[in-house]
Amino acid sequence: GPPWAEAQAKPAELKIGIVSFLSGPATVFGVPSKNAAEWLIEKYNREGGIGGVKIRPVYADEAGGAEKQVAEFRRLVLDEKVDLVIGYISSADCLAVAPVAEELRKLTVLFDCGTNRIFEDSKYKYVFRTKAHQVLDSVAAAKYVLSVKPNVKTIAGINQDYAWGRDSWESFRRAMLKLKPDVQVVAELWPKLLAGEYSAEISRLLVAKPDVIHSSFWNGDIIGLVKQGAPRGLFSQSLVVLTAGEHMLQDVGKDMPEGVVIGARGDHWFLHNANDPLHKEFVDGYRARYGRYPIYPSYHMYQAVAGVKAAYEKAMKAAGGAWPSLDQAIKAFEGIEYRVPPGRTMTIRGDHNGIEPAIMGLTKHDPKYPFAILDRMMVFPAAEVNPPLGVKSNDWIDSWKK
Amino acid sequence: MTVAVVILLDGVLYAAVLFLVAAGLTLVYGVMRILNIAHGSLYALGAYAGTSLVLVYLKTGGPAPLMYLALLAGAVVAGAIAGPLVERLLLRPIYGREEVVQLLVTYSLFLILEDVMKLLWGVDPYYVAKPYAFLGTVTIAGVRYAWYQLLLIAVALATGVLVSLAIRGTRLGRMIVAVTADREISATLGINVGRVYTLAFTAGAILAGLGGALVAPLISVAPGISVEAIVLAFAVVVIGGLGSLEGAALGALIVGITRAAAVQLFPEIELATVYLIMVAVLLFRPRGLFGEWETRRI
Amino acid sequence: MRGGKALPLVAAAVFGAAPLVLPGWVTFLLTLAVAKSVMVLAIALLLRGGLVSFGHGMFFAAGAYTVGMAMKWGGMREAVVLTFLGVLAAAAAAALLGLLIARYRGIFFAMLNMAISMVVYAVLLKLYWVTGGTDGIGIRTPTILGVMPERESLRLVMYYFTLVMTLPAFYAVHRFWTSPLGFALRAVRDNEVRVEYMGTSVARVIYAAYVLSGALGGLAGILTGFSVGHIVPDLAYWTTSGEFVFVAVLGGPASIPGPLVGSIAFEFLKSYAYKYAAFTWQMTLGVTMLAIILFMPGGLWTIYEGLARQGRQWRLSWKRTG
Amino acid sequence: MATVLETHGLTKSFGGVLAVDDVSVAIAPGEIVGIVGANGAGKTTFVNLVTGYLKPDRGRIIYLGRDITAHPPREVTGLGVARSFQIPQIYASLTVLENVLIALAAREGQSLRAWAPLSTRVREAEGLILLEPFGLTEHAARPVSELPQGGLKLLDIALASALMPRLLLLDEPTSGVSSAEKFGVMDTLVSILQARGVTVIFVEHDMDVVTNYAGRVLAFSEGKILADGAPGVVLADPAVRKAVLGWA
Amino acid sequence: MGVNALEVKDLSVKLAAFVILRGVSFAVPHGSTVGLVGRNGAGKTTTLKSIVGLAPVLGGEIRLDGRDLTAVAPHHRAGLGLGYLPEDRRLIASLTVEENLRLPLWARGERGDGARLKLAYDLMPELAPLVRRRAGALSGGQQKMVALARAVVTGTKLLLLDEPFEGVSPALSRRLAEVIRSLQGVAVLVTESDANRMRLLTEQIYTIERGEIIQR
Ligand SMILES: Nc1ncnc2c1ncn2[C@@H]1O[C@H](COP(=O)(O)OP(=O)(O)OP(=O)(O)O)[C@@H](O)[C@H]1O
Ligand SMILES: Nc1ncnc2c1ncn2[C@@H]1O[C@H](COP(=O)(O)OP(=O)(O)OP(=O)(O)O)[C@@H](O)[C@H]1O
Ligand SMILES: [Mg+2]
Numbered sequence A: 001g002p003p004w005a006e007a008q009a010k011p012a013e014l015k016i017g018i019v020s021f022l023s024g025p026a027t028v029f030g031v032p033s034k035n036a037a038e039w040l041i042e043k044y045n046r047e048g049g050i051g052g053v054k055i056r057p058v059y060a061d062e063a064g065g066a067e068k069q070v071a072e073f074r075r076l077v078l079d080e081k082v083d084l085v086i087g088y089i090s091s092a093d094c095l096a097v098a099p100v101a102e103e104l105r106k107l108t109v110l111f112d113c114g115t116n117r118i119f120e121d122s123k124y125k126y127v128f129r130t131k132a133h134q135v136l137d138s139v140a141a142a143k144y145v146l147s148v149k150p151n152v153k154t155i156a157g158i159n160q161d162y163a164w165g166r167d168s169w170e171s172f173r174r175a176m177l178k179l180k181p182d183v184q185v186v187a188e189l190w191p192k193l194l195a196g197e198y199s200a201e202i203s204r205l206l207v208a209k210p211d212v213i214h215s216s217f218w219n220g221d222i223i224g225l226v227k228q229g230a231p232r233g234l235f236s237q238s239l240v241v242l243t244a245g246e247h248m249l250q251d252v253g254k255d256m257p258e259g260v261v262i263g264a265r266g267d268h269w270f271l272h273n274a275n276d277p278l279h280k281e282f283v284d285g286y287r288a289r290y291g292r293y294p295i296y297p298s299y300h301m302y303q304a305v306a307g308v309k310a311a312y313e314k315a316m317k318a319a320g321g322a323w324p325s326l327d328q329a330i331k332a333f334e335g336i337e338y339r340v341p342p343g344r345t346m347t348i349r350g351d352h353n354g355i356e357p358a359i360m361g362l363t364k365h366d367p368k369y370p371f372a373i374l375d376r377m378m379v380f381p382a383a384e385v386n387p388p389l390g391v392k393s394n395d396w397i398d399s400w401k402k
Numbered sequence B: 001m002t003v004a005v006v007i008l009l010d011g012v013l014y015a016a017v018l019f020l021v022a023a024g025l026t027l028v029y030g031v032m033r034i035l036n037i038a039h040g041s042l043y044a045l046g047a048y049a050g051t052s053l054v055l056v057y058l059k060t061g062g063p064a065p066l067m068y069l070a071l072l073a074g075a076v077v078a079g080a081i082a083g084p085l086v087e088r089l090l091l092r093p094i095y096g097r098e099e100v101v102q103l104l105v106t107y108s109l110f111l112i113l114e115d116v117m118k119l120l121w122g123v124d125p126y127y128v129a130k131p132y133a134f135l136g137t138v139t140i141a142g143v144r145y146a147w148y149q150l151l152l153i154a155v156a157l158a159t160g161v162l163v164s165l166a167i168r169g170t171r172l173g174r175m176i177v178a179v180t181a182d183r184e185i186s187a188t189l190g191i192n193v194g195r196v197y198t199l200a201f202t203a204g205a206i207l208a209g210l211g212g213a214l215v216a217p218l219i220s221v222a223p224g225i226s227v228e229a230i231v232l233a234f235a236v237v238v239i240g241g242l243g244s245l246e247g248a249a250l251g252a253l254i255v256g257i258t259r260a261a262a263v264q265l266f267p268e269i270e271l272a273t274v275y276l277i278m279v280a281v282l283l284f285r286p287r288g289l290f291g292e293w294e295t296r297r298i
Numbered sequence C: 001m002r003g004g005k006a007l008p009l010v011a012a013a014v015f016g017a018a019p020l021v022l023p024g025w026v027t028f029l030l031t032l033a034v035a036k037s038v039m040v041l042a043i044a045l046l047l048r049g050g051l052v053s054f055g056h057g058m059f060f061a062a063g064a065y066t067v068g069m070a071m072k073w074g075g076m077r078e079a080v081v082l083t084f085l086g087v088l089a090a091a092a093a094a095a096l097l098g099l100l101i102a103r104y105r106g107i108f109f110a111m112l113n114m115a116i117s118m119v120v121y122a123v124l125l126k127l128y129w130v131t132g133g134t135d136g137i138g139i140r141t142p143t144i145l146g147v148m149p150e151r152e153s154l155r156l157v158m159y160y161f162t163l164v165m166t167l168p169a170f171y172a173v174h175r176f177w178t179s180p181l182g183f184a185l186r187a188v189r190d191n192e193v194r195v196e197y198m199g200t201s202v203a204r205v206i207y208a209a210y211v212l213s214g215a216l217g218g219l220a221g222i223l224t225g226f227s228v229g230h231i232v233p234d235l236a237y238w239t240t241s242g243e244f245v246f247v248a249v250l251g252g253p254a255s256i257p258g259p260l261v262g263s264i265a266f267e268f269l270k271s272y273a274y275k276y277a278a279f280t281w282q283m284t285l286g287v288t289m290l291a292i293i294l295f296m297p298g299g300l301w302t303i304y305e306g307l308a309r310q311g312r313q314w315r316l317s318w319k320r321t322g
Numbered sequence D: 001m002a003t004v005l006e007t008h009g010l011t012k013s014f015g016g017v018l019a020v021d022d023v024s025v026a027i028a029p030g031e032i033v034g035i036v037g038a039n040g041a042g043k044t045t046f047v048n049l050v051t052g053y054l055k056p057d058r059g060r061i062i063y064l065g066r067d068i069t070a071h072p073p074r075e076v077t078g079l080g081v082a083r084s085f086q087i088p089q090i091y092a093s094l095t096v097l098e099n100v101l102i103a104l105a106a107r108e109g110q111s112l113r114a115w116a117p118l119s120t121r122v123r124e125a126e127g128l129i130l131l132e133p134f135g136l137t138e139h140a141a142r143p144v145s146e147l148p149q150g151g152l153k154l155l156d157i158a159l160a161s162a163l164m165p166r167l168l169l170l171d172e173p174t175s176g177v178s179s180a181e182k183f184g185v186m187d188t189l190v191s192i193l194q195a196r197g198v199t200v201i202f203v204e205h206d207m208d209v210v211t212n213y214a215g216r217v218l219a220f221s222e223g224k225i226l227a228d229g230a231p232g233v234v235l236a237d238p239a240v241r242k243a244v245l246g247w248a
Numbered sequence E: 001m002g003v004n005a006l007e008v009k010d011l012s013v014k015l016a017a018f019v020i021l022r023g024v025s026f027a028v029p030h031g032s033t034v035g036l037v038g039r040n041g042a043g044k045t046t047t048l049k050s051i052v053g054l055a056p057v058l059g060g061e062i063r064l065d066g067r068d069l070t071a072v073a074p075h076h077r078a079g080l081g082l083g084y085l086p087e088d089r090r091l092i093a094s095l096t097v098e099e100n101l102r103l104p105l106w107a108r109g110e111r112g113d114g115a116r117l118k119l120a121y122d123l124m125p126e127l128a129p130l131v132r133r134r135a136g137a138l139s140g141g142q143q144k145m146v147a148l149a150r151a152v153v154t155g156t157k158l159l160l161l162d163e164p165f166e167g168v169s170p171a172l173s174r175r176l177a178e179v180i181r182s183l184q185g186v187a188v189l190v191t192e193s194d195a196n197r198m199r200l201l202t203e204q205i206y207t208i209e210r211g212e213i214i215q216r
């Protein structure tokens, strides 16, 4: 229809449901992302909101499983009457909530979950993801490993026994074998999520002596691995790749061994492009308020909230300043480009999925910081670590020539 | 050969950790017939308290070896505070009610403690690695181990011996048995039923806390560690035969060694090892390894 | 349900009219609560025999995954057929496992169930190219008797579908409760020796109850799967089962409406705890549950139970004098 | 058939304690046999062996010509043997009437029925009649947990007799039952059982009850049968008087 | 201190919804044995339970040596010298006989062998072969004997014996009666359903019916 027919009166506020883990083991991601949302929304509101409309966040806990999240999503939409939902760290929750978003016709922005299944297996009208999926981490890791250790012969994986761990390892292994076909896999270990104690796994890896060890561990598990592995020489024996390692550096502090490959699940890290004004503002503001540097889930949340703002503003512009309808907002969201820390452009492609560059680096201690920072950092442009639009991840890796 | 030695050693190491977590649970069940779901929370509480105290202590710059004392003290204090509180306020009103009700109460307690710990310690992981790394390492069968791990074996052994002596040999132990079997009659014999229970539960809570504190230097102390601890402890205790300390020790060994073997030989099944062992053991010994059948006098 | 014949009718009227007056998300919660109440009923059934299952989630999962797989791999779409299939699968699983499990009591019954359920969990997780692993399987909107519900009325239709499928379960358990087998189960809990000395096989009593309970668990899983639209291996995780046990005790396992009341109360309690205490909902839930246990020893349904007992006594004394 | 029950060299020991030592008896249909003996003489163990609760170390048990030696309680009960217990075995969370109804359903072989109600008009009526001789009718609707000790004992016997057995074993049926009631109860019970031709074996410490109701007495001492015969004869036996009655 | 070891005045007890005892009054003089006779359900057990503190008292007084017990916790009553033999024995099945007998000593914090325990063994030499056995494995009558011994160990002032002769063979009954009669300096309250049997033990008998003392 004609744009004026759809133009709506400006609402008093834009109510956003924000869902992340506030209890259980994934709070290490959930709370830093909630913090980022809080900080950014306050900043936006100070600056006049979105086209004059203030944002009001409604926070919800992601704990409780997929079924609980479906119920919570409905409550947020039907009871809290939120205008849109930003959320979900767990892939299962993303997969469960997406169809409900379609059923309820509610704009939903997935901010952190990594599964590539979501947009590769289905098409959604109302669902977006403002970040790249997990293939990025594994592909960047493989490329980085080959650049710092080109003569790698043997690799091993230690990954949590669930979808994230499985998918991460599968992509990494595939990419390694494609890039260096003579590489041998000498161990694939699958401790269960939250096992915490890895003595036997570490022994196995010490016995197998692989050149490279890949791990997509996160939360307490990754800390446990570092704590138990470092004194036993695991990190000096092999080149260890921790694809989600960035988030725990501040926790582990000076105990972090040097020379470990760390991924940041994107190109966001507080010292990368640290002088970009947008980035600096975020890092300083976040640190002042929460006493820590933002970690990757904080950046992911930033990308989501900023994405919503960008999409609404783009839609308003297209509608000549009028408040956009939902369809207009969605239309604006597709293919949008906007600025995010660390001072680069975020692109949401036509498949509703974002793509990002990736950084990898080696840990190194610097007297200026009480924890390890990244050395020999490499930035992989988005096109190198994300499959082209419409190509499935595994097909993409398989299609590499080498 | 190396692999066999490594499996055995890793198995025993893991068993020590498991046993430390499970001992308090089996003690409380053995004497009070209460299956304490909040046991994992008490374990977490010990881990938090111990870690915090070590962190505080390390800041003072005192001699490093004393940090182990700080670690233990934190756990003991946590257990000694939480134990009596929980027993008096929550368990006392429900003695004599069905087992499921007791489960329900301890489950509620678990939920409450989860958030209490979150409020007290926040969500960022508590991290202290020094007690683990401080003692240095030793190379066995070509694999490097931390002395702290070996120390845990000794501590687990000592704990086992002490606790079993306490239950078996002492008058208090027998009185606890009596109170559990028949509260009313025990009271008419002059036993201060309430005090005996408070003591027994507090002992269990302190053991749980010690388990947490001793494991804390290996792991990341963060929300969610309670749940893992409790399932493993349950499994170990059930495999061994509820209430039996020897059983818990043997159960821990079996689980530990099987898991170590699985990691070395069939990593794919690691996820289910504990449960597979439990099914297998219960198939052949329906009351666990050390569980006894009691023919009731009729 | 001896208290009054009117009660089921009143209940039917209330539940029938509920979605017409309640807001959409409440209807959804109610759908979920009703679906899960069948699982709670299954747990309560065993509780009557003094048996606590900490692994009943496996039947929940058996039902749900049968439907999920039949949809994903078999392309089936018809809710009634799928429900039938799922219940059958769950009952078959219970019939098989029951052969083993009927020998166990007390904590060991609880833990063996838990262990097997955890193995099922591990299998669902491991076979991820079939089951989707922890990411789970999406359950698409089914047809009901060949008719595909409209998006606008979908939730309403799913609610009534759930309600209609739940009724026979409750009626069956009601019959079971008052039947010789139902009493034999209570007798088993009180005194197995005497049961055997009456010539009744304790193992068979438990077996029969277990199969029925498994089938109910399957039904609950199916209905929950339909209403949520996504299933994950967590259904078989022990905490899922544990939660149902708690709801059963909370509602009052000794009555037919107890599980329903408990299930609804718990679902709403949880939802409101999430809503008003997003950061401390566990504590809120825990404190509420403690209050219920300490002050309503028979569960939420205590009040009704008290009335029913008086009614029963009155009836008997009337019978004797009359 | 000549005998209802025969035991041949029945022996059972617990650790070092020889509880039942080479006991051989034969009991004819319709007999009412009293078992007396000092405490710990092995009377209850004997009953437990016969009804399959315990497995004998040695010896055989023949019931109506059938070897039931290794049979578990359920099978023994299925063959028409019922028993009561020294420590009442009842369903403590149910009412008195419900206890009896369960027994009646079990006797009818309907225990595994899951659809029809337990409590039918017919069964309830029968249950109330059954409770009559035990003076429990007025307590029918009460939870068993409210009964006094004597009431539990009587209910326990009522449950056994509800099974309409051919052989009934009663372990101290009147202990705990007040002297005001026990003879009344025994009178009615025994006459009913006699009318039905039930063979009865009862263990008893009250010699008045034994002399009044037993047609034959077995005196146990240290696991062995010390004397076997008519009450007057057995109770007059000096060895029995010393071991059981405590008269020198 | 009066002449009575135990004095019960106007005792009323309510269990569940029923008033079980109504205005029960009686006394047990120092060093004497008093019997409480009544049929099943008369309230004998309830009376004893309320004295040891296992049944809630609705009204009235229970005085031991003049001291009102109604507000005293059960385990303190034991400390005051009250020994109780429950009619259903209630030994701790998983403990040995010896441990069962020592429980009251341990509760009092007594070390060593304890004079009361020695007294019990002296009075009942029949216990000797049983001491190492699990209490739960004993026969009914044997358990009764152990329970009596346990009451003797606990009860330095007053023994409350609930139907001590039920399930006990005539031979042992005679012995137990002897034991009870030979106790020095301890008041005894015994219940029984048979007045004649009671007379073998004592002439001081109260009859209880439907929760009321009808005759002394
Ligand atoms: N399960 C058991 N374990 C060990 N010993 C047992 C067991 N059952 C019985 N006994 C012992 O066997 C002997 C016989 O016991 P039984 O119960 O048969 O005696 P009883 O004649 O019935 O005595 P009472 O008249 O006291 O009931 C006793 O010494 C008893 O302690
Ligand atoms: N928990 C209870 N709730 C309600 N009534 C009870 C309860 N326990 C006992 N009663 C009733 O109290 C009355 C007295 O019981 P009590 O056990 O004192 O009798 P008793 O004289 O010891 O009888 P017995 O000789 O059979 O042991 C009985 O009528 C009994 O039904
Ligand atoms: Mg006996």
Ligand SMILES: [Mg+2]
Residues within 6 Å of the ligand: D148, D149, D150, E044, E045, E046, E087, E162
């Ligand atoms: Mg009595």
